[in-house]
Amino acid sequence: MSAPPKSTKRPVKLGCKSVWKIFGDNPSEFLNQTQNPSDEQLAASGMIGAVRDANLDILEGEIFVIMGLSGSGKSTLVRCMTRLIEPTAGEILFEGQDLLKADEKELIEYRRHKMGMVFQHFALLPHLSVLGNVAFPLEIQGISLAEREKRALEVIELVGLKGRENYFPSELSGGQQQRVGIARSLCVEPEIWFLDEPFSALDPLIRREMQDEFLRLQSMLKKTIVFITHDFDEAIRLADRIAIMKDGKIIQIGAPEELVLNPADDYVAEFTGNIPRAKVLSVRAVMANATAKEFGGKVSADTKIETLAAKIIGSKKPFSVHDGSDIVGQISANKVFSVLAGQE
Amino acid sequence: MSSTATSFEKPAERSTNWWMIWGIALALVLICYLIKDTIPWAFKYPRSWTIPLRFWISDFMKWLMDGLDFGLFTFRELTRAIAWVIEQPYWVAKSLLASGFLNGRGSAAIEIFPRLPWVAVIGIVMLIGWKAGGRKLALLAGGCFLYLAVFGQWDSAMTTLSSIVISVPFGVMGGLLLGIAAFRSPRFNAALTPILDLMQTVPVFAYLVPILILFGFGPVSAMIATIIYAMPPMVRITILGLQQVPEEITEFGRMVGSSPRQLLWKVQLPAAKQTLMLGVNQVVMLSLNMVIIASMIGAGGLGFDVLNALRRLKIGEGIEAGVAITLLAIALDRLSQALAKKPAPTSEAFQGTHRNNPLKAYPYLSAAIALIIVTWALGAFFPAIQIYPESWEITTGTFWGDMVKWININFFDQLDAFKNFLLLNVMIPFKRFLLGLPWIGVVILIAIAGAQLGGWRLAVLGALLAIFIAIVGLWPKAMITVYLCGLSVVIACMIGIPIGIAAARNERLHGIVQVVIDTLQTLPSFVYLMPVVMLFRVGDFAAMLAVIVYALTPIIRYTDHGIRNVPQHLIEAATATGCTKRQMLWKVQMPLALPEIMLGLNQTIMMALSMLVITALVGTRDLGQEVYIALTKADIGRGLVAGMAIAFIAIIADRLIGAWSKRRKLELGLE
Ligand SMILES: Nc1ncnc2c1ncn2[C@@H]1O[C@H](COP(=O)(O)OP(=O)(O)O)[C@@H](O)[C@H]1O
Ligand SMILES: [Mg+2]
Numbered sequence A: 001m002s003a004p005p006k007s008t009k010r011p012v013k014l015g016c017k018s019v020w021k022i023f024g025d026n027p028s029e030f031l032n033q034t035q036n037p038s039d040e041q042l043a044a045s046g047m048i049g050a051v052r053d054a055n056l057d058i059l060e061g062e063i064f065v066i067m068g069l070s071g072s073g074k075s076t077l078v079r080c081m082t083r084l085i086e087p088t089a090g091e092i093l094f095e096g097q098d099l100l101k102a103d104e105k106e107l108i109e110y111r112r113h114k115m116g117m118v119f120q121h122f123a124l125l126p127h128l129s130v131l132g133n134v135a136f137p138l139e140i141q142g143i144s145l146a147e148r149e150k151r152a153l154e155v156i157e158l159v160g161l162k163g164r165e166n167y168f169p170s171e172l173s174g175g176q177q178q179r180v181g182i183a184r185s186l187c188v189e190p191e192i193w194f195l196d197e198p199f200s201a202l203d204p205l206i207r208r209e210m211q212d213e214f215l216r217l218q219s220m221l222k223k224t225i226v227f228i229t230h231d232f233d234e235a236i237r238l239a240d241r242i243a244i245m246k247d248g249k250i251i252q253i254g255a256p257e258e259l260v261l262n263p264a265d266d267y268v269a270e271f272t273g274n275i276p277r278a279k280v281l282s283v284r285a286v287m288a289n290a291t292a293k294e295f296g297g298k299v300s301a302d303t304k305i306e307t308l309a310a311k312i313i314g315s316k317k318p319f320s321v322h323d324g325s326d327i328v329g330q331i332s333a334n335k336v337f338s339v340l341a342g343q344e
Numbered sequence B: 001m002s003s004t005a006t007s008f009e010k011p012a013e014r015s016t017n018w019w020m021i022w023g024i025a026l027a028l029v030l031i032c033y034l035i036k037d038t039i040p041w042a043f044k045y046p047r048s049w050t051i052p053l054r055f056w057i058s059d060f061m062k063w064l065m066d067g068l069d070f071g072l073f074t075f076r077e078l079t080r081a082i083a084w085v086i087e088q089p090y091w092v093a094k095s096l097l098a099s100g101f102l103n104g105r106g107s108a109a110i111e112i113f114p115r116l117p118w119v120a121v122i123g124i125v126m127l128i129g130w131k132a133g134g135r136k137l138a139l140l141a142g143g144c145f146l147y148l149a150v151f152g153q154w155d156s157a158m159t160t161l162s163s164i165v166i167s168v169p170f171g172v173m174g175g176l177l178l179g180i181a182a183f184r185s186p187r188f189n190a191a192l193t194p195i196l197d198l199m200q201t202v203p204v205f206a207y208l209v210p211i212l213i214l215f216g217f218g219p220v221s222a223m224i225a226t227i228i229y230a231m232p233p234m235v236r237i238t239i240l241g242l243q244q245v246p247e248e249i250t251e252f253g254r255m256v257g258s259s260p261r262q263l264l265w266k267v268q269l270p271a272a273k274q275t276l277m278l279g280v281n282q283v284v285m286l287s288l289n290m291v292i293i294a295s296m297i298g299a300g301g302l303g304f305d306v307l308n309a310l311r312r313l314k315i316g317e318g319i320e321a322g323v324a325i326t327l328l329a330i331a332l333d334r335l336s337q338a339l340a341k342k343p344a345p346t347s348e349a350f351q352g353t354h355r356n357n358p359l360k361a362y363p364y365l366s367a368a369i370a371l372i373i374v375t376w377a378l379g380a381f382f383p384a385i386q387i388y389p390e391s392w393e394i395t396t397g398t399f400w401g402d403m404v405k406w407i408n409i410n411f412f413d414q415l416d417a418f419k420n421f422l423l424l425n426v427m428i429p430f431k432r433f434l435l436g437l438p439w440i441g442v443v444i445l446i447a448i449a450g451a452q453l454g455g456w457r458l459a460v461l462g463a464l465l466a467i468f469i470a471i472v473g474l475w476p477k478a479m480i481t482v483y484l485c486g487l488s489v490v491i492a493c494m495i496g497i498p499i500g501i502a503a504a505r506n507e508r509l510h511g512i513v514q515v516v517i518d519t520l521q522t523l524p525s526f527v528y529l530m531p532v533v534m535l536f537r538v539g540d541f542a543a544m545l546a547v548i549v550y551a552l553t554p555i556i557r558y559t560d561h562g563i564r565n566v567p568q569h570l571i572e573a574a575t576a577t578g579c580t581k582r583q584m585l586w587k588v589q590m591p592l593a594l595p596e597i598m599l600g601l602n603q604t605i606m607m608a609l610s611m612l613v614i615t616a617l618v619g620t621r622d623l624g625q626e627v628y629i630a631l632t633k634a635d636i637g638r639g640l641v642a643g644m645a646i647a648f649i650a651i652i653a654d655r656l657i658g659a660w661s662k663r664r665k666l667e668l669g670l671e
Helices: A027-033 A039-044 A074-081 A104-113 A130-140 A145-158 A173-185 A204-221 A232-238 A258-263 A266-272 A306-311 A333-340 B018-034 B053-067 B074-101 B118-133 B135-150 B154-184 B186-201 B205-216 B219-244 B245-254 B260-271 B272-299 B302-311 B317-342 B363-381 B396-437 B439-454 B455-472 B475-505 B507-522 B525-536 B540-564 B568-576 B579-619 B623-633 B637-668
Strands: A012-023 A048-059 A062-070 A090-092 A115-118 A192-196 A226-227 A241-246 A249-254 A297-300 A320-322 A326-331 B099-105 B110-113
Touching: A012 A027, A012 A074, A012 A130, A012 A226, A012 B525, A039 A048, A048 A074, A048 A249, A048 B219, A062 A232, A074 A192, A074 A226, A074 B186, A104 A192, A104 A333, A115 A173, A115 A226, A115 B186, A115 B245, A115 B455, A130 A173, A130 B260, A145 A173, A173 A333, A204 A232, A226 A232, A232 A306, A232 A320, A241 A258, A241 A266, A241 B245, A249 A258, A258 A266, A297 A306, B018 B439, B053 B074, B053 B205, B053 B637, B074 B099, B074 B154, B074 B205, B074 B219, B118 B317, B118 B363, B135 B154, B135 B317, B154 B186, B154 B219, B154 B272, B154 B302, B154 B317, B186 B475, B186 B637, B205 B219, B205 B272, B205 B396, B205 B579, B205 B623, B205 B637, B219 B272, B245 B260, B260 B272, B272 B302, B272 B317, B272 B525, B302 B317, B302 B525, B302 B579, B317 B396, B317 B507, B317 B525, B396 B475, B396 B540, B439 B637, B455 B475, B455 B637, B475 B507, B475 B540, B475 B579, B475 B623, B475 B637, B507 B540, B525 B579, B540 B579, B568 B579, B579 B623, B579 B637, B623 B637
Parallel strands: A062 A226, A062 A241, A115 A192, A192 A226, A297 A320
Antiparallel strands: A012 A048, A012 A090, A241 A249, A320 A326, B099 B110
């Protein structure tokens, strides 16, 4: 996981502008009449505000995690982004183009070539083999059998399922099934990759393994990713940036570190409170001004305290903190210990 | 046949005093009796008030056939075209299985090419069995077909089978397409649902009359009736199957950029395949049932043999043909069920590498083709391979005939006494009572029951349907139907509920009961007539017995299922409070299972009504007889009106019981 350097500004891949999704009778009229309805107004008219005024920008090449408890509207939001669900109001900008204005044909083109999606319960087709499943998106595009199977075999190998091409979904474990789901969604080389709680249906051990696998793939592929989870640990592990949702609203967007250091409200603090801070905080967040003459070692400003701890133990002298080739500060073993001890 | 949401509204308020309303209504009925002479119209619906609906319908049909012209073609030409489309594949199937490919007609026909040798047919059936379910199924199916050859039923059975192999694909495809349309368009679905409801309650004979008129006497008519009859469950199962496809799978299909057509054919339908195959099984079984019944309009085959034997009271022959139908039914049911339940494919079975070698990719198909070629070739030299030699046939006809004779000689007095006792003490008094009720009173009582159970809409529906029966002049016959159906159902419950309870409490019995009722349910309704006619000859009593046996299965099944499905935590709680087994049954399990048992009762009534129509063949005098007479006289209006009357009785019963059961379930928090 490499956090994007703060300085370079990446282009926005996908943007949501004031996106609303309300379930109920005639929601658009309701939304026109009551601008920005409150909880009470929604409840009084029997509406469900699944997504309420969502604004966010997903940058090219980042892992953007949407985190929230079950029912907070994550799935609905991501389905609005792909237009699997028609938003009640707002704009979805894909590379600056409003997706909501695309007609059926354009939408099919977007989905065929630019988007990939992984589902919580895998959504594999039971009547197709692993090979058939992975090649399916290409089949839909009308690509010849030989070509699509060649491409599918490459992706199957990429996700570590080589040798199981002819297995059927019912013969695979949950983790393997989701690998098929991942391979299938990567087969078309999408530009943006949506994963809706891809690991939530898996056992904790397998889940960890799959998270590592996911990071390994991303380090090779560098996709723009929207990743949904209800598990804050998972979010912290994977995210470049996290959006926290509650009751359809986005409460806070920020890098894991920002959320831990400056939770927007008690609700966010509730999540971040249980996270060992050394895991999240980078050296940059706790370093002091560089005053020492001599340093015990060097460390990059984006290194997590947890990673630094093993190296700095026993060092009497502070380490110099680097951002590229510049020295931007220093950090001492004591400082690291106090973070580890939860005092910072 | 569940009650639909339309008939279930907010149950009436608790504050309504239903006791008083019922009391007043009953008092009204009683007053009717006291002033019977001043209001005779309330008892006997006046002839001058009836609406000649049946003549209107007949005239309309006449106009359709003779007058309707679409410009390019007439209605008659349209029906001819439809018949032609079905006739072609039927001709091929029949030539292949039964008659051989003939040139010319009648006795002058010359065989150009022989039909499939019996050895080949049995071999193919066994191969299908093997592929679908392994060796045991292969032996079972092969054995059933061998019986057909050995006992001289081959020709008839193959005629029946040709109708089925052609009707089933039409029924499945038609049902699939309608189901897809309904799944995609809620408006179409809303329009289709009541039609399906009606089709499943209108008795089968009633279909036969218009089809007879439209398409003439013969196998094609019979097949059209069969297709129409077998299609509704396929439509329902298609809708259900598509609705049950997990949302994520549909979303996946859309996310990879499927066109609507790709989404349906490549994603949703394959994902629903398991459910759809259950529908295919149902279509097969219903087709068999109907092909047998449709022998009345010229289907020929095994049904015709049974019908013929019934008419001439040739019990032995009838039983042989009946057993043949039974075995054919069992073979077809097990084969199609095995195909339906076949799990999703596995890598072992998947011969991806054999793609270029059809022998290895399709071993069963290759074996079947090889078998056909070899037996055809050998059959040219050894006729015994081609056609099962008559000298090898065994007939049991005389044996069965003698046995029945023996029973009738030795037990005639006992059987007759039993029959007379029931007739004199139960059946006839009940019939008199029902016939004596004022129709207007019955309408009111139905309306009140509807209001109490399901709200005013149900009340209006029930009253209107009942009034319809009176208006078309069928009230007395309808009452006889209610009497026969009612008694049969009561007796079926008295037998079925205890069996269901016992089966729910004993695993071994449960297993046995399951096998028996599964088998009973595969039997075409015609078969049930044979034994009762054998023992009790014709009349109400024989009819009632056939109806009871036929309608017994659902009440047993639902009772068993209902008791088994009582939530475990309630059982545990009851055990913890120290319930004895008996208390558990009567205080916990039965009350909680009652809604489910009522659904079983509902099904039992529906099955009883459908069987009643068929028992018209053994001489009842109810609405079924009316339909049957219409069929023999090809009187379309008469048949349809009587058919609708039966359907309306069914709908009234279905909606009332359905509403009650739904309400009770809500009260018990089971839904
Ligand atoms: N089709 C729908 N109709 C009505 N309400 C819905 C529908 N889909 C989701 N909701 C409601 O919207 C809210 C958000 O759901 P969802 O996006 O699935 O949450 P999450 O994915 O965060 O668990 C929930 O309250 C849910 O009940
Ligand atoms: Mg979700």
